[in-house]
Amino acid sequence: MNNHAKQHLILPLLLLIPTLLLSACGGGESNVDSGNRTGTLHWGNGTEPQSLDPHIATGVPEHHIITAIMEGLLLKDSTTLAPKPGLAESWTVSEDGRVYTFNLRKNARWSNGDPHNANDYVWSWWRALQPALGNLYAYMYFSIENAQEYYEGTVTDFDQVGVKALDDYTLQVTLSNPTPYFLQLLDHYSLYPVHRGTVEKFGTADERGTRWTYEGNNVGNGAFQLVDWKINRRITLERNPYYWNSDQVQLNKIIFYPTENVVSEERMFRAGQLHRTGSIPADKIPVYLEANDSSLHIAPYLGTYFYRINTRVPHLQDKTVRRALAMTIDRETISKSILKAGQIPAYAMTPPGTMGYYPESDLRFDPEAARKLLADAGYPNGEGFPTTEILYNTSEGHRKIAVAIQQMWKKYLNIDIKLLNQEWKVYLDSESAGNYQISRAGWIGDYVDPNSFLDMFLCNGGNNRTGWCNSEYDRLISDVAPTVKSHAERMTVFGQAEQILMDELPVIPIYIYTSVNLVNKSVKNYADNILNQPAFTEMSLQPEQSNIDGAQY
Amino acid sequence: MLRFAFYRLLQAIPVLLIVISLTFLLVHSAPGGPFSADKAVPPEVIKALEAQYNLDQPLWQQYVSYLGDIVQGDFGPSFKYPGRNVSELIAAGLPATAELAFYAMLVALVIGVSAGVAAAMRPNTAQDYIPMSAAMIGICMPSFLLGPLLVLIFGIHLEWLPVSGWGDMPGDKILPAITLGTGYAAYIARLSRGGMLEVLSQDYIRTARAKGLSEPLVIAKHALRGGLIPVVAFLGPAFAGLLGGSFVVETIFQIPGLGRFYVQAAFNRDYTMILGTTVFFATLIIVFNLLSDMLAIWLNPKLRQQARGES
Numbered sequence: 001m002n003n004h005a006k007q008h009l010i011l012p013l014l015l016l017i018p019t020l021l022l023s024a025c026g027g028g029e030s031n032v033d034s035g036n037r038t039g040t041l042h043w044g045n046g047t048e049p050q051s052l053d054p055h056i057a058t059g060v061p062e063h064h065i066i067t068a069i070m071e072g073l074l075l076k077d078s079t080t081l082a083p084k085p086g087l088a089e090s091w092t093v094s095e096d097g098r099v100y101t102f103n104l105r106k107n108a109r110w111s112n113g114d115p116h117n118a119n120d121y122v123w124s125w126w127r128a129l130q131p132a133l134g135n136l137y138a139y140m141y142f143s144i145e146n147a148q149e150y151y152e153g154t155v156t157d158f159d160q161v162g163v164k165a166l167d168d169y170t171l172q173v174t175l176s177n178p179t180p181y182f183l184q185l186l187d188h189y190s191l192y193p194v195h196r197g198t199v200e201k202f203g204t205a206d207e208r209g210t211r212w213t214y215e216g217n218n219v220g221n222g223a224f225q226l227v228d229w230k231i232n233r234r235i236t237l238e239r240n241p242y243y244w245n246s247d248q249v250q251l252n253k254i255i256f257y258p259t260e261n262v263v264s265e266e267r268m269f270r271a272g273q274l275h276r277t278g279s280i281p282a283d284k285i286p287v288y289l290e291a292n293d294s295s296l297h298i299a300p301y302l303g304t305y306f307y308r309i310n311t312r313v314p315h316l317q318d319k320t321v322r323r324a325l326a327m328t329i330d331r332e333t334i335s336k337s338i339l340k341a342g343q344i345p346a347y348a349m350t351p352p353g354t355m356g357y358y359p360e361s362d363l364r365f366d367p368e369a370a371r372k373l374l375a376d377a378g379y380p381n382g383e384g385f386p387t388t389e390i391l392y393n394t395s396e397g398h399r400k401i402a403v404a405i406q407q408m409w410k411k412y413l414n415i416d417i418k419l420l421n422q423e424w425k426v427y428l429d430s431e432s433a434g435n436y437q438i439s440r441a442g443w444i445g446d447y448v449d450p451n452s453f454l455d456m457f458l459c460n461g462g463n464n465r466t467g468w469c470n471s472e473y474d475r476l477i478s479d480v481a482p483t484v485k486s487h488a489e490r491m492t493v494f495g496q497a498e499q500i501l502m503d504e505l506p507v508i509p510i511y512i513y514t515s516v517n518l519v520n521k522s523v524k525n526y527a528d529n530i531l532n533q534p535a536f537t538e539m540s541l542q543p544e545q546s547n548i549d550g551a552q553y
Numbered sequence: 554m555l556r557f558a559f560y561r562l563l564q565a566i567p568v569l570l571i572v573i574s575l576t577f578l579l580v581h582s583a584p585g586g587p588f589s590a591d592k593a594v595p596p597e598v599i600k601a602l603e604a605q606y607n608l609d610q611p612l613w614q615q616y617v618s619y620l621g622d623i624v625q626g627d628f629g630p631s632f633k634y635p636g637r638n639v640s641e642l643i644a645a646g647l648p649a650t651a652e653l654a655f656y657a658m659l660v661a662l663v664i665g666v667s668a669g670v671a672a673a674m675r676p677n678t679a680q681d682y683i684p685m686s687a688a689m690i691g692i693c694m695p696s697f698l699l700g701p702l703l704v705l706i707f708g709i710h711l712e713w714l715p716v717s718g719w720g721d722m723p724g725d726k727i728l729p730a731i732t733l734g735t736g737y738a739a740y741i742a743r744l745s746r747g748g749m750l751e752v753l754s755q756d757y758i759r760t761a762r763a764k765g766l767s768e769p770l771v772i773a774k775h776a777l778r779g780g781l782i783p784v785v786a787f788l789g790p791a792f793a794g795l796l797g798g799s800f801v802v803e804t805i806f807q808i809p810g811l812g813r814f815y816v817q818a819a820f821n822r823d824y825t826m827i828l829g830t831t832v833f834f835a836t837l838i839i840v841f842n843l844l845s846d847m848l849a850i851w852l853n854p855k856l857r858q859q860a861r862g863e864s
Contacts, residue, residue: 051635058590132601136594152597208605209635231637231645232809233719260813261804267704267716268807425585425822432593442591462593 030272036522036543039252041536044259044268044277048232052213054189055128055135060532061278065256066189068237068536069111069220073102073121073171074186078527078535081448083183087116087193087221087244088171097178098145104169109242110195111218111225118165123205124193126158130206137190140446143179177482180490181355181449188447195219223249223537232258250540269295269518275541276526277518282397285341285516295518298342299528302351303444303513304453305343307390307405311506312467313437315386320377322505325438326363327370328412329405331510338400341516346509348502349443350453350494351530357450357491361502363509367412374413382414389418392440393427401510402440431465439465442513448530450494451481457501468506473497554850558843565839572835573623573828577616580824587632587822606632606825619828628829633821639829646811649719653729653808654795660734661791665741666784670772672742673749673780684742691739700732700805717807729806733799737791741784749780782853789845793838 031042046061054066075086088102108116125144128135129151142148145162149155162174175182185191196205198219203210211217218226223245224237235256239249259265262279269277280288280296288296309316309325316322331345344352348359371381379385390406392398399421406417422430431439443463445452455461455477459469476497484490501507515532525538588594588602603609607618622629628639668684675681707728708716715725752758753776761771800812811830818826850856 048634050633053635056635058592131597132605134588134598134602134605136590136592136598138595138598208602209630209637211636213636230809231642232813234721257807258809259807261807263701264717264805264807267709268718271708271712271716273716273718273722423585424820425583425589428589428591429585432589462595465593 032272032275032520032522033543035275036541039250039541041251041254041523041539041541042273042275043254043256044265044274044279045235045256046258046278047260048258049235051209052218052226053209054192054194055124055133055137056208057189058136061256061258063189064534065235065237066192067187067533068222068224068254069218069226069240070189070192070194070222072187072189072192073104074183075535076184076187076529076531076533078525078533078538079529081184081529081531081533083186086187091183097180098175100173100175100182101166102171102173104171105244106169108221108244111220111222111240111242112195112198113242114195114197114219115168116193116221117168118171119168120193120196121171122163122165123196125163125191126161127194127199127205128190129158129161132206132208134208135190137188137446140185140188140190143175143177143182143185145174145176179482180487181447181451184447184449193221195221224251224254234258245537249537251536254536266518269520272520274518275520275523280516280518282340288518289340295521297515297517297519297526297528299515299532300344300351300353300530301444301513301515301532302354302448302452302530303442304346304349304351305401305440305442305510305513306346306349307508307510308431308436308439308441308466309506309508310434310437310439310467312434315388316437318377319504320373321379322508323363324370324373324377324413325409326505326508327366327373328408329508329510330365330408332365334401334404335511338404339511342514344512344514346512348498349457349507349509350450350498351445351512354445354453354530355449355491356487357494359450359498359502360495361498363502363505370412374415379415385413385415387416387418389420389437390440391420391422391427391430391436391438393424394421398440434465434467441507444513445531450491450498451477454494454497454501457506464506466506468504470500470504473500476500554847557850558847561843561846562839565836568839569832569835573620573832574616576828576831577619580822580827581612581615583822585822587824589822606630623832628832629825631818631823631826633818633823633826639825642814642826643811643829643833646809646814649808650796650799650803650810650812652726653719653733653799653802653810654792656726656730657734657737657795657799658788658792660730661737661741662784664734664738666745666781668738668742669745669747669784670749670777670780672746673753674768674772676750681746685746688739688742691735691742694735696732696736696801697805699735700728700802703728703732704805717805719806719808719810725806729802729808732805733795733802737795740791741787744783744787745781748783749776752776752780755779778852782849785852786845786849788848789841789843790838792845793834793841796837797834 035042045064049057049062049065050059051057051062052066054070057066071086073086073088074083076082077084087105087108089105091100091102093100104118110116125141127133129138129141129147131151138151146155146160150158150161164172166172198212198217199205202212202217215226215229223240223243225240226235227238228236237254239252240246243249257274259268259278262281265274265277266280266284268274309322311317335343335345347363348361350357350359352358374382390402392402402419406419409415409417430436443453443456456463457468458464458474458477476493481490481493484493519526522542524540524542527535588599607615630638631642634642668688672681672684704716707714714728715722718725758771758776761775799810800816802808803810803812814826815830818830
């Protein structure tokens with residue numbers, strides 16, 4: 001008995017050493033090297049996607065995968081983001097700018113070989129507007145005639161919504177108003193068609209979360225098709241032979257990794273496990289910059305980091321106070337000393353250069369003038385100014401900026417600021433309930449147009465959350481901008497609206513985002529653009545260019 | 554022994570019920586809902602979603618129907634991942650977590666027991682102080698420090714082992730297992746040193762030595778069995794702890810395990826996922842504690858007699 005017991009204990013202990021060592025043997029090729037050989041792109045994709053249903057998904061990781069397996073009427077130029085033919089080979093716009101007629105490609109097929117036609121769009125767009133589906137991007141359809149009315153239930157007949165299949169290969173879309181950015185929307189995944197037969201095979205059209213998007217079930221119309229989905233591990237796509245432009249696609253395979261931990265992701269990149277990272281830890285940016293490492297890609301990004309001011313709070317109701325606050329943030333210092341990734345100091349909400357629009361703003365860093373403003377508002381040298389709280393969601397990056405601003409306001413205005421961090425969902429709750437004084441925020445444009453930044457501050461805008469309401473602003477954005485004839489005129493109207501916003505300052509813009517990625521040098525035709533949107537159909541891999549040199553950062 | 558196990562399992566039912574009720578109350582009272590997002594969600598969408606997941610019913614009704622589902626083994630659908638149900642996500646994450654816990658346990662046992670036994674053989678000498686000081690450092694060293702440190706040395710500088718992944722590349726399981734196992738190894742080292750010291754002073758060891766047995770034989774044949782009882786008692790909670798506490802290591806090494814789902818579920822307010830994983834871990838802890846108690850009884854004749862006496 002004694003011997004037995006001893007063996008029971010000791011044997012497993014002895015066995016474990018070879019077990020562990022066995023699993024260790026072998027060195028082998030890195031992902032990047034083998035990928036370059038086989039045409040497999042290894043892509044750090046941030047998080048596990050919630051869903052690959054284009055009418056349910058939100059978020060960047062989902063976006064990357066969905067744009068690889070599906071396609072919309074139009075595509076965008078990978079650098080300029082100008083619309084170009086996708087599944088529609090050409091289109092015409094009526095003179096009044098309201099009726100778009102798309103001529104679909106006759107050689108387009110779904111990934112199961114089924115023909116792809118105009119009725120797919122009518123059905124898919126009907127599906128996307130079913131409230132039960134919980135489509136958070138339904139508003140992307142609202143420029144189409146009666147789409148919003150149908151979604152909200154005031155119009156019940158979908159035939160009245162402005163989308164018609166004139167024949168199998170001609171789709172006509174009628175808008176309520178001329179919407180110059182409408183073509184921009186068409187390569188957003190929320191307007192992609194889905195394969196009706198597949199969706200209906202796994203549930204009803206408006207049923208949320210059926211299994212139609214999973215491997216083995218998924219049918220798409222993009223350059224790649226889903227072949228494997230290992231939860232929290234990897235998602236593998238292979239080239240779709242039925243894709244209309246398959247001859248031009250150079251990658252054979254893309255593997256997406258949920259790389260949530262940015263520190264690990266950067267290490268994986270250095271070890272040659274990834275061709276591209278979705279991000280990079282902020283403290284590593286200077287190191288790459290110093291080493292002049294060309295795998296570091298920094299590009300302007302269509303997003304603004306700003307502070308919301310709750311205009312319902314008594315001492316923040318006065319726009320002079322808000323202006324004094326906005327004028328004492330030294331954005332250059334924040335950008336250079338804290339952010340360090342080329343972020344552009346922001347003096348207006350809309351990033352400059354959005355569709356050729358450059359917002360005019362007289363906001364500047366001027367502590368002297370700001371002190372005077374604060375005194376005019378009844379707080380000379382900050383006296384009597386109530387302690388004010390900055391709310392931010394828990395994150396080291398947001399904390400650093402809040403601390404800097406806290407110090408700037410103390411230094412220049414002599415006012416006391418408290419910092420309050422909350423966990424993401426709690427913060428969202430506080431902000432949307434108006435339960436804050438000043439709150440950190442960020443906004444990424446859904447499409448390249450000033451409207452994407454400005455319509456959020458309409459009186460009843462769901463994302464306004466500041467309590468600010470200005471009828472002239474509303475009139476310019478909702479009534480005037482959609483009806484003016486020329487692009488230049490429209491931009492002028494946006495300029496006027498933005499001036500109102502920057503005069504009243506319910507928000508304090510701080511900086512314009514940049515996208516920061518690491519991209520292995522073997523990846524060719526990787527284009528940086530302001531939406532940080534990848535064009536997988538154009539990328540290729542060149543083995544001799546691989547640069548896993550074990551950089552010791 | 555069987556009756557003992559049966560009674561212990563019976564006791565587990567109220568424990569689980571309390572765990573479920575408390576978790577249910579806590580998740581539902583946490584601020585922020587599963588469907589809130591930085592972009593405003595239209596009220597009609599929130600309504601449709603809440604109806605779909607029965608969140609529009611009164612809380613007690615949700616509780617009763619949840620209990621009903623649990624009894625039938627149905628953990629419900631995940632809110633965060635539409636189309637996936639909680640059991641499916643647990644099943645997807647469990648293999649990696651269990652495998653990681655197993656290897657970490659092996660690492661902990663080999664290092665811990667050998668260090669502990671070595672230290673006990675020559676107490677208050679260098680052979681005792683060195684491993685025991687190392688153990689102290691091991692207990693103090695958090696895995697979020699040890700993991701990146703090992704990666705830096707063995708992954709990036711020496712390029713011996715992959716920096717992350719699980720089963721994707723040869724050797725990618727070594728660093729996570731060591732990272733997770735080290736803290737436990739240190740603990741086991743201290744436990745086995747204590748156990749061995751106690752046993753080595755017993756009369757039957759003196760008898761064995763008097764018979765002329767060599768010291769290694771005395772240790773292997775006579776001392777280990779008694780000396781390792783504290784370690785065995787620790788195995789159950791340790792294994793449960795390894796399973797439930799691997800989140801940090803899973804994050805550092807990008808391991809597709811259950812720990813990551815568990816923590817993400819809390820951040821996402823994925824009610825069913827939080828409840829499902831909590832119930833699952835609670836059950837595991839109960840089962841492992843029971844198993845280690847049974848093992849301890851089997852190893853220790855005194856306890857065995859007691860258990861027999863009770864039944």
